[in-house]
Amino acid sequence: MLKRRAYYFHSLTTMHSLYLTLGLLLVSLGGSLGCRCAPLHPQTYFCNSDFVVEAKVLAKKAGNNQFGQEVKYIVEVLKDYKNSYQPIRGNIEIFTSGSGATCGAFFELKQKYLILGSTTRGVRITSSCSGNRLVTSLTTYQSKALRNGIYRNNCxxxxxxxxxxxxxxxxxxxxxxxxxxxxxxxxxxxxxxxxxxxxxxxxxxxxxxxxxxxxxx
Incomplete structure (x- = not known):
C-alpha cells in the first residue's frame, strides 16, 4: 500500500512538473509572439518617422514617462538625417517599452545606431518596429541614401x-x-x-x- 501511494505521489509530481514546464513554455512563446511587425523598405521606415538620427548610446535608465515607456536611452546625436533645417544636436533622451513582447527596442551601450521613431509632446519614442539598425550593418547604398538625402527627398x-x-x-x-x-x-x-x-x-x-x-x- 505504501509503495502504491509513493508511486502515485511520484506520478503526480512528475505530471505537475511537466505541466509547469509546458505552461512556462507557452508563456514564453506568447511573449515572443506578442510583437509582430512586417519588414519594410528603409525609405518607408524613414518617411514614416518623425526623427531619424545616427547616435551613440551613452546610458540606459528607467523611463516611466507619461506615455508608459519604461526604458530611457540617453544618446549622443552624431547626425540628424530627417531635419535639415533644425537638426537635433547633442545628447537626447529616447524612450521605449521595457519588454520585447510589447515591441521594446534594445540598444547596446557605446554602439552607434541609426535610430528612428515618433515625437509626441516633445517626447521621442522608438520601438523594435521602427527600423533601427546598427550603423555598421547599413549597406553602401543605404548609407549613401541617408547621407545624400535620397530617402528624405522622395517621401x-x-x-x-x-x-x-x-x-x-x-x-x-x-x-x-x-x-x-x-x-x-x-x-x-x-x-x-x-x-x-x-x-x-x-x-x-x-x-x-x-x-x-x-x-x-
Missing part, C-alpha cells in the same frame, strides 16, 4: 512590397512596386524609389540582376 513616392501579397497594385507615377517574383531584400539594401519628371521609379537597376548576385553591399 512622396510610395513603396509597395508584393513578394508576400496575393494581390498587388501596379506601379504608377506615385508608386514603386517590388515584384512578387523578386528578392525584396535587394530592393531594401540597394535601391530607393525616386521621383523624376516621369514620376516615381526605382533609382538603380541593381535588383534586376539574377538573384544570386543581389546580396551584400
Amino acid at each position: 512622396g513616392c510610395e513603396i509597395v512590397d508584393c513578394t508576400f501579397r496575393a494581390e498587388c497594385p501596379t506601379a504608377s507615377k506615385e508608386r514603386c512596386v517590388i515584384p512578387d517574383n523578386s528578392d525584396n531584400f535587394c530592393y531594401f539594401n540597394k535601391d530607393a524609389c525616386t521621383r523624376s519628371r516621369r514620376g516615381c521609379s526605382w533609382d538603380t537597376r541593381a535588383c534586376r540582376q539574377p538573384i544570386n548576385n543581389v546580396y551584400g553591399k
Whole structure:
C-alpha cells in the first residue's frame, strides 16, 4: 500500500512538473509572439518617422514617462538625417517599452545606431518596429541614401512590397512596386524609389540582376 501511494505521489509530481514546464513554455512563446511587425523598405521606415538620427548610446535608465515607456536611452546625436533645417544636436533622451513582447527596442551601450521613431509632446519614442539598425550593418547604398538625402527627398513616392501579397497594385507615377517574383531584400539594401519628371521609379537597376548576385553591399 505504501509503495502504491509513493508511486502515485511520484506520478503526480512528475505530471505537475511537466505541466509547469509546458505552461512556462507557452508563456514564453506568447511573449515572443506578442510583437509582430512586417519588414519594410528603409525609405518607408524613414518617411514614416518623425526623427531619424545616427547616435551613440551613452546610458540606459528607467523611463516611466507619461506615455508608459519604461526604458530611457540617453544618446549622443552624431547626425540628424530627417531635419535639415533644425537638426537635433547633442545628447537626447529616447524612450521605449521595457519588454520585447510589447515591441521594446534594445540598444547596446557605446554602439552607434541609426535610430528612428515618433515625437509626441516633445517626447521621442522608438520601438523594435521602427527600423533601427546598427550603423555598421547599413549597406553602401543605404548609407549613401541617408547621407545624400535620397530617402528624405522622395517621401512622396510610395513603396509597395508584393513578394508576400496575393494581390498587388501596379506601379504608377506615385508608386514603386517590388515584384512578387523578386528578392525584396535587394530592393531594401540597394535601391530607393525616386521621383523624376516621369514620376516615381526605382533609382538603380541593381535588383534586376539574377538573384544570386543581389546580396551584400
